[in-house]
Amino acid sequence: MSRTLIRNAKILTVDGERGTAPFDGDLLVENGIIAAIGQNLVAAPDASVIEARDRLVMPGLVNSHTHSSETFFRGRYEGMPLEIWLLYAYPLLMNDPIGKRLLYLRSLLLAMESLRNGVTTICDDFFDPPAHDLDRLKTVFDAYDDVGIRANVSSAAMNIHTLDALPFAREVMPTELQAMLDFGPPTTAKTYLDYCRSAFASLHGRSGRVNFMIAPSAPQRCTPDLMLGCMDLAMERGVPFHTHVLETKTQAVTGHELHGKSLIAYMHGLGLLKRNTTIAHSVWVSDDDMRLMGEAGVSIAHNAVSNQKLGAGIAPIRRLLDAGVNIGLGTDGVCSNDTARIFDVMRVAGLVHSVSGPDYRKWVSADEILKMATIGGARTAMLEHVTGSLEVGKAADLIILDTRSYPFMPFNDAARQLVYAENGSSIETVMVAGRIVMQHGRLTTVNEGAIFAELSELLPAWLAEHTELERRNAVFEPVMAEIHRRCALANIGLDRYQGDLPRFEGANG
């Protein structure tokens, strides 16, 4: 039996009883599980003791939505809406998939940055075209297993041609460019579902921490039979059906152009709004959409930073909360956010909704944001019985912050200082399933210096190849810009933009 007693701490449980109010006490971990929380707990002689005076102990943060495939693209782009940015971050014309060592290091780097910044669970919507390869998925699982993070990992699926998943694309794109995008028959539902079953059989539940989740990319990118098969399997296995819906206005227009209704109403009609459904973004949802989502008990991953980076708009978070939708926070990939830090997303999400309207009684509070970053996030991952709060019987996924630090000097209010002042720099210790993965500001499970040295060695050649790939894909940019322009000018009776910039200078739309 391994035992750790954390004593004399300020403890923030974020559970149903104590919420976000800290109290002074001790926390006992036995075999990776929280065994007791209270005052004056007595350590068994064999227990290791963490003296936590002047320390705040809180649940590890959950990153509800990210893509490890973007980890090497930090700081590479700006000033592009999603549909243009995708051309470079997820090129239509592809090179061979990244080599296995870099694949491993890329996943590892994301997990390392996450852990260092207090994120103990990541939901990685792993995108690895063109094929679904169990051995490559295993490489990602290996990285998360080795570094000690908790993770849900998908293998993102789509089987509708890009040109049929975007409004006006066939009309706007010259035929010679369309001809360049003939990649042969897409994955069938059966092939993908067989692959998922193999992933469940061979990888799911690795070390009790690394799980497989099912991720049809988006309702406009997947056929109904693929999505329905995914939902059946997600429900059977108790894992999320993790997808992207209504991130951009272009996607809002897509629903109306393809189905004559919003993509949420379309999903509802197919029976795809369920408790297992986790929707990344949910920016361009209508009141009717939100009602359907709340009634079904779906979750969303709110990617407040990414949505601003790509100019997507501001998700109606207060109305989603009022409708009963569960909310977690996501960074989205490091290419549309530039970091893997949930603390940054907390701060932005805590601030941005205050400019959505002058009724200050509706602004989103630090308490609400802190719950989204912890237990709400765990629920988006369908891991709320395992992590996301400090409760007896749950896994010991926790972080210990030194409150003798700038963000906490002086200590006024835990939730507000965590949301508005902290940036991860006060984190001293990070524990996942009772195992210390970061201590005294260093990761304990990997040699960070060696990993950085190897990345510095390997990446220049790979990034040079990517630069060449960007050049080849730039040929599609005018088409994507025109689709974006047409959609931006479309009147769909909904607005999620703020501020006073013109839609398009001189546009005659």
Ligand SMILES: [Zn+2]
């Ligand atoms: Zn995403």
